[in-house]
Amino acid sequence: MSTQLRLDLTHAVTDTDLQLLQPNILEAHELLHSGRGAGSEFTGWLDLPSSFDREEFIRIQNAAARIRCAADVLIVIGIGGSYLGTRATLELLSHSFHNQLPRDRRPGTAVYFAGHQLSPTYLNDLIDIIGDKDVVINVISKSGTTTEPAIAFRHLRQWMEQKYGQAEARRRIYATTDRARGALKQLADDEGYETFVVPDDIGGRYSVLTAVGLLPIAAAGIDINALMAGAADAMNAYREPSLASNACYRYAAARQHLYRQGKSIEVLAAYEPGTQYLVEWWKQLYGESEGKDNKGLFPASLQLTTDLHSMGQYIQDGLRQLFETVLTFDRPRRDLQIPRVESDGDGLNFLAGQSMHYVNERAMAGTLLAHVDGGVPNIHIALPEPDAYNLGHLFYFFEKACAISGYMLGVNPFDQPGVESYKKNMFALLGKPGYEAAKAELEKRLQR
Ligand SMILES: O=P(O)(O)OC[C@H]1O[C@](O)(CO)[C@@H](O)[C@@H]1O
Numbered sequence: 001m002s003t004q005l006r007l008d009l010t011h012a013v014t015d016t017d018l019q020l021l022q023p024n025i026l027e028a029h030e031l032l033h034s035g036r037g038a039g040s041e042f043t044g045w046l047d048l049p050s051s052f053d054r055e056e057f058i059r060i061q062n063a064a065a066r067i068r069c070a071a072d073v074l075i076v077i078g079i080g081g082s083y084l085g086t087r088a089t090l091e092l093l094s095h096s097f098h099n100q101l102p103r104d105r106r107p108g109t110a111v112y113f114a115g116h117q118l119s120p121t122y123l124n125d126l127i128d129i130i131g132d133k134d135v136v137i138n139v140i141s142k143s144g145t146t147t148e149p150a151i152a153f154r155h156l157r158q159w160m161e162q163k164y165g166q167a168e169a170r171r172r173i174y175a176t177t178d179r180a181r182g183a184l185k186q187l188a189d190d191e192g193y194e195t196f197v198v199p200d201d202i203g204g205r206y207s208v209l210t211a212v213g214l215l216p217i218a219a220a221g222i223d224i225n226a227l228m229a230g231a232a233d234a235m236n237a238y239r240e241p242s243l244a245s246n247a248c249y250r251y252a253a254a255r256q257h258l259y260r261q262g263k264s265i266e267v268l269a270a271y272e273p274g275t276q277y278l279v280e281w282w283k284q285l286y287g288e289s290e291g292k293d294n295k296g297l298f299p300a301s302l303q304l305t306t307d308l309h310s311m312g313q314y315i316q317d318g319l320r321q322l323f324e325t326v327l328t329f330d331r332p333r334r335d336l337q338i339p340r341v342e343s344d345g346d347g348l349n350f351l352a353g354q355s356m357h358y359v360n361e362r363a364m365a366g367t368l369l370a371h372v373d374g375g376v377p378n379i380h381i382a383l384p385e386p387d388a389y390n391l392g393h394l395f396y397f398f399e400k401a402c403a404i405s406g407y408m409l410g411v412n413p414f415d416q417p418g419v420e421s422y423k424k425n426m427f428a429l430l431g432k433p434g435y436e437a438a439k440a441e442l443e444k445r446l447q448r
Helices: 015-019 022-034 054-070 084-093 120-130 147-164 166-171 183-191 211-219 224-237 247-260 273-290 312-317 356-373 388-409 417-430 436-447
Strands: 006-008 073-077 110-114 135-140 173-178 194-198 265-270 298-303 322-329 378-383
Touching (some): 006 247, 015 247, 054 135, 054 194, 054 211, 073 147, 073 211, 084 110, 084 211, 084 273, 084 388, 110 120, 110 147, 120 147, 135 147, 135 211, 147 166, 173 211, 211 224, 224 247, 224 388, 247 388, 265 273, 273 322, 312 356, 322 356, 356 378, 378 388, 417 436
Parallel strands (some): 073 110, 073 135, 173 194, 265 298, 265 322
């Protein structure tokens, strides 16, 4: 298969303006590929599509096959990069109602998520849903100490042990975590869970193509060979630092150009509801990578045409601090023809016989131009169809563009020091030993 991602910058930046950024691109490329850039110890994702551990890949496929046999439901416990790539893939590539389909009409296990917030209501409701089902858990945490998944896992592990007994529960729990260190690795070794690795040199938000994403994605019945093949083709397609030939770098450069023009928000807009979590994955990738040192585009999103009826007014007419990146697919996973009706009360018979995809595409084209006319520059990324190969390609495209963008911005695209602040305050307010002074100080501020 060959690369068919198309990037259109007609409504974002002129060729002349883009070319002015070629020296910055060269510099960012050199930082990334030489390993001399900030955070270079976390660039294992760069050649992952060719260097990934084949033995573990086979173990993933075998475990996924066992999960598909043994379980009606797989619960993926994780937060941020430990769940968003999986959810993005399942929502884009699976039937919109995958979990509700009868077992013989879906290619893999139903998948539910936990540990991505602290809601007791959600966890209680999830336990209601899985009550009479056969369940397998994949707990995913690189650090092993993230509060949200750790609390969910405490509950669900207890639930599994009550339902199956300790020995069978152990066989039904898979842990994806650090190769050698951390609380989850320790627990998995003590309990004898089968473990998979989050490589040392890959941060959470770049980890979808490791066991973090691959195990649950394969368990849901999605072709992970195709996903990796798409990523490998992207890796080969985006090697050269020339803006003329490298669409991934052109995207990074266009974003940087718009940022320098004063834009502060990039809105990723897509016209298929299955992209909702792909966009969430993208938001973590760009938000955690670029939003630091008081810099960075704010990554926002729109689900269209849905949000045209809620956010459309602002995008068209509000403060002009944003630009839009539109993601489309030439063909939908499924299409439908518009029926003719006798009465034609809604006046839509002129569309009878047209495909719904055609209407969606025309809505996209019209919206794009309206937004451009309203002062919102537009970047358009198009892919042939939502399948595993194209998604693997897109994951890699966004990851590499993000790293290059971060270096162009002058930040370390691979750390996330800002995330610690909320954790410190939360632990202090919860009374974690060692946080006594901070607790008193914070409580005084809350009483004011
Ligand atoms: O896999 P872990 O260590 O639980 O981390 C989950 C997420 O938390 C963060 O470390 C910070 O929020 C993210 O970067 C990461 O994706």
